[in-house]
Amino acid sequence: MLLRLWPEKTKVSFMSLRFVALIISVTALLASAAMLGTRGLNLGIDFAGGAVIEVDKPEDVTADQIRATVTSLVTGDVQVNSARGTGPNAPEIAVIRFAPQPPVGEETPDEAQNRAGDEVSAALRDLIGAERYNLRSEASVGPKVSGELFRSGIIALTVALALMMVYISFRFQWQYALGAVAALFHDVILTMGMFALTGFEFNLATIAALLTIVGYSMNDTVIVFDRVREEARKYKKLDLSKVVDLAINATMSRTLLTSGTTLLALLSIFLFGGPVLRGMSFALIFGVMVGTYSSIFVASAVVLLLGIDRGDKPKREVEGFQGVG
């Protein structure tokens, strides 16, 4: 017997659960907003500016020594964390991060940032000893670029949402587009709330993950919508909530299988892909789960709320693609 994640021919009434789902979603959204408002996002240096330096940490150099060295050179917040690289015999690593530096004298803020970064690297080299010093990575972002990166990230998300809305309105009806976009906002806000809650670093890679979540969630929603459209055409007299339920039941097995394989792939990145990809894969794992939920309980519920045009004009949308394959 082959693996079944969802039994055949089910008649679960998902839409009768939509008010329960509404309460869950609204609560989660409010909680996310509260998290974002109170704890805020742990912005990485891409967006906050500042510097991060990663060096191999020999046994005889303590984190406190490193912290003292760095604190004596820079103003503001200094964090020193220990980590371990991946692979056998991986050495211990010190991850040093400090805030953007205020300019001294005639310097620009960007110059101050640069100077501090160079001074800290040189001091670390002295502290650890030139022959043992191994710079794993260093990043220093001035205030000018960090502001730009943040803006372009927000613009990217907005433009992506707008374009998808246009595409869905064009391929389906505007009610579907609104439903899909509501689901996307839901997913993005919950994922950001999760980042505020866990304190995972929010950086450029996270924006990439958010955009991918938007793409994935949209993908999922479109599959359900496509089926809603088909069933609505087939059963013209049937109540819309029944139609939506039919569509969700019919696609449920696919939804779970695809989420399953995607999550398996993501889990392997999260567990084996090394520390650099951990934040990104975390966002994706959470986003895929939320996206799967939202295509059923947010996107479809919004369509049900708005109603769809079920006039008997012949639909030709599908045929445009039928020459392919």
Place this chain on the structure above:
Amino acid sequence: MLNFPLWKVGLILVALLWGLILALPNVFSDGFLGIEPKQPADPSNTTAMAAYEQQLQEAEDSWWFLPSGKLNLGLDLQGGVYLLMEIDPAEIAANRLETVQADIRSAFNRNPLIERQPPVQNGDRLTIEISNPEEDMDEAVRRLRRLNPTIGTTQTELFDVAQTGDRFIQLTVPGNARTALAADAQSKMMEIIRRRIDPDGVAEISITPQGDNRIILEAPGEADPKRIKDILSQAGRLTFNMANLDQSAVRAAVNSGRAPPRQQLVDSIDYGQILINRIPELTGADIATANRCFDEANFPAVCFRLNSSAATKFYNLTRNNTGRNFAIVLDGTSMSSPTIRTPIPGGNVIIEGRFTIEEAEDLAAIIEAGELPAKLNFLDERTVGPTLGAESIAAGSRASLIGLALVGVFMILAYGLIGGFAVGSLLSNIVLIIGALSGFGATLTLPGIAGIILTIGMAVDANVIVFERIREEQANGRSPATAIQAGYERALSAILDANITTFIAASILYLVGSGPVKGFAVTLAVGIITSVFTAFVVTRWFTVLYLRLRRPKRLAM
């Protein structure tokens, strides 16, 4: 949907073969079938290095039948320095206006002489007070308009000339001139940066413009950002000036705070401070080549050769000033101020100092590359050391293999033999992705690897949609052939809509993202296209072949 005429099968095979051929160089990269020549441990051993290079070349020649395009690894995988720099257009305008002052002086000194006060420059604005405006004003404005230079290859003039009040002329650099100056400086500076960072032209550094006034430097392999920034933060303005080392004259100038007329005080590496003539005898533009060499005591030094006209000038200078000193001044500091003992022919000059080999090499590169027209501001700097890069490659490949295995097992568990077909098309999908990325010369970054793994997970989606439809149709009592037919037909619109929306997200990400994130967008976008192709064409072809050969009564799924 179930009809595969010969030409269609041919096209599928060609596409797969094309992907395979493009992907293969990555397997055979530096040797044939894993037999890689060993890189000598000591890179300064030239004979060993030459032998190694030859072995590499031979290895490469042995797979001549394959294309040469390989996946470029991003800086986050192979290690290296990324540096985003900016030029301030106002500063370029100011610098350019300053150099024009000499031309203004000679234009005004021409007969009939125009009397004026020394010009006052404030940023990109120059004010000249004319002493006898009634007689000279019109002529002064005319001369200034005539000498107004155009910028680079454009027709844009450097400044606007305006008379303000009765006695003053004001030169301002307008907005369009600033833009032209920045564009001109950007391309010039990219060339100077290349010559400074990579004087031998061997490293695979990439220098690209961004916007009007930014430059991105990507130097793979190099893990010392400080050295790169040091080389690039020097203006590189080199001059030869006659010098006065007399201690009492220098002390008098320091104490009074005023240098003798036409002279100035500068810092000196070997004498504290010295006096030099304001007007230089020679400049950096007169230098033909500069190299790291060794002085008589075998310390690293910088040797350079003047071009032929400057060499003559230098010979005359040394002949007329035997016994006096000249100074080689770099960015306001005297690097060397030797006494002239005999006239020096040939134009060969050496700067001795207590340099390390690295310092001497960098200095030679700076001198030969020439002066930067403006200061570079470093906005964003990212360095990845080779250790982290290697770890990331290992982690990325491990995660890919595990992800692939998990998804493959899952698909076979869920759909049995047909699931196996999907796994086969998944493998061909990966070959196609790698082939396409290599063919485009795209850069593979760590997030890009994550994109491939994510595609592995999502690529099966199109298969799953179809298989679920087939299951349904079969449950409705259809025969395998008609079920497959209907499954593919009905799934098509959903698959296309779903993938086009994801493709939109990937395109946006590509347009606004930078570096590693861009790499993610590329693999995601390529993966979407190849996965639709493999799911819809390759899996279907496998399934149809199976139907034809086995003629099953019922599909086990």
